[in-house]
Amino acid sequence: MNKNNLKLDAVILARGNSKAIKDKNLVSINNKPLLYWSIKDCLDCKRIKNVWISSDSKKILNYAKKQGARIIKRPPHLCLDNSSSESGWLHAIKKIENEYKIDNLILLQATSPIRGAKDLNRSIIYFFKNKFDSLFSSNKVINYYNWEKKRNLMKPLFEKRLMRQKIQPQFNENGSFWIVNVKKFKKFKKRTFGKIGAFEQEFFKSFELDEKEDILFISTLLKIYKKKL
Numbered sequence: 001m002n003k004n005n006l007k008l009d010a011v012i013l014a015r016g017n018s019k020a021i022k023d024k025n026l027v028s029i030n031n032k033p034l035l036y037w038s039i040k041d042c043l044d045c046k047r048i049k050n051v052w053i054s055s056d057s058k059k060i061l062n063y064a065k066k067q068g069a070r071i072i073k074r075p076p077h078l079c080l081d082n083s084s085s086e087s088g089w090l091h092a093i094k095k096i097e098n099e100y101k102i103d104n105l106i107l108l109q110a111t112s113p114i115r116g117a118k119d120l121n122r123s124i125i126y127f128f129k130n131k132f133d134s135l136f137s138s139n140k141v142i143n144y145y146n147w148e149k150k151r152n153l154m155k156p157l158f159e160k161r162l163m164r165q166k167i168q169p170q171f172n173e174n175g176s177f178w179i180v181n182v183k184k185f186k187k188f189k190k191r192t193f194g195k196i197g198a199f200e201q202e203f204f205k206s207f208e209l210d211e212k213e214d215i216l217f218i219s220t221l222l223k224i225y226k227k228k229l
Contacts, residue, residue, distance in 0.1 A: 006128045008179070009050045009096065010042045010102040010120075011072075013088045014064070015079040016057025020211050025060055025110050027209075029219050034209060037062065037113035037222070039067045041229075044117035047124040048106065054092045055079075060188070072096075086189055090202075093182060102182050107191065111208045112176035114199070114222055116229025123199040127179045133194025134185070137176040140169045141207040171198050174206035 014035050018024035022056065026033040042051035053064035054072040056079040061071045072095045078087050089107055096102055116139070127135045136203070144167045146157045178191045185193070204225055211217045 006125055007049045008106055008124065009102055010045075010048045010091045010106045010108060011040050011050060011054060011089060012042070012069075012110055013074075013085055013092075014053055014055045014057070014060050014110050015061055015074070015088075016055060017079060019081065021209075021215075023059070024061075024209070025055075025057075026063065027215060029046050029209075029215065030222055033063065034113060035064065035110045036067065038108050038110045039064060039069050041107075041115055041117050041120055042108070044067055045124075046117075047088045047121050049176050050222075052068060052092060052096060053089055059187045065069060086191065089191075090186065090189065093186065097220060101146065104181055106177055106179045107176045109175050109208070111210060112174070112205075113209070113218065114205045114225065114229070115176050118229065119199070119201060119205070125175070126199055127197060130197055131195065132179070132194045132197035133181045135179040135197035135199055136173045136192055137178070137201055137205075138159075138171040138198040139152040139174050139201050139203050141172050142167050143172070171200070172206065173198075174201065175208055176201065176205065198213075 012032045014025040021027055025035045039051060051069045052072055053069045054074045056074050056076050065071050072092050074088060074091060078091055101155050106223055124136065147154045149159055180191060204221055207218060207221060209215065
């Protein structure tokens with residue numbers, strides 16, 4: 001396997017209209033817009049050829065272009081609250097393929113700024129080495145003693161209590177990024193399919209910025225762990 005040939009493009013969806021946090025993708029995280037951290041990770045990654053930002057916002061597209069990313073103008077009907085990420089990625093693929101052929105893509109969420117270029121490099125190599133059709137970023141969790149609530153009564157989702165050492169770990173799809181074979185992604189129109197791989201990250205990289213109270217938390221984590229990324 002020639003590592004020099006293991007390269008692909010990246011796509012980041014970053015719509016302008018956000019309900020919980022106004023202009024969320026440009027909110028300041030350690031004196032940089034949230035979107036900056038994902039663009040930087042891609043530009044610093046040796047395995048990524050081009051990074052594309054898809055957005056309906058001129059402000060976001062102008063910022064992304066200044067940072068060295070390529071831009072895709074996404075139509076408003078693909079940027080609604082109920083618009084799927086898959087629809088945005090399929091639109092981006094069509095626009096990129098108007099310029100050149102792409103076989104694989106890495107799809108990133110701007111709301112997960114704590115990942116680093118090293119993870120992207122390693123995950124791309126892992127994807128190609130194992131000949132996966134799709135891959136998701138993950139973190140290991142010991143998530144056994146869960147309960148569900150039915151009619152105000154709690155019901156356990158486990159049969160018996162086990163020693164911690166005997167609990168099989170589960171892998172949480174943490175939403176930081178996915179890697180997909182483009183041809184099969186267009187066929188299945190979902191982010192995981194075929195031979196699926198999971199790239200394991202440290203737990204602190206699993207946090208996302210969705211609500212206002214996440215801003216300080218994410219900023220603090222990024223500041224603490226910045227040297228490890």
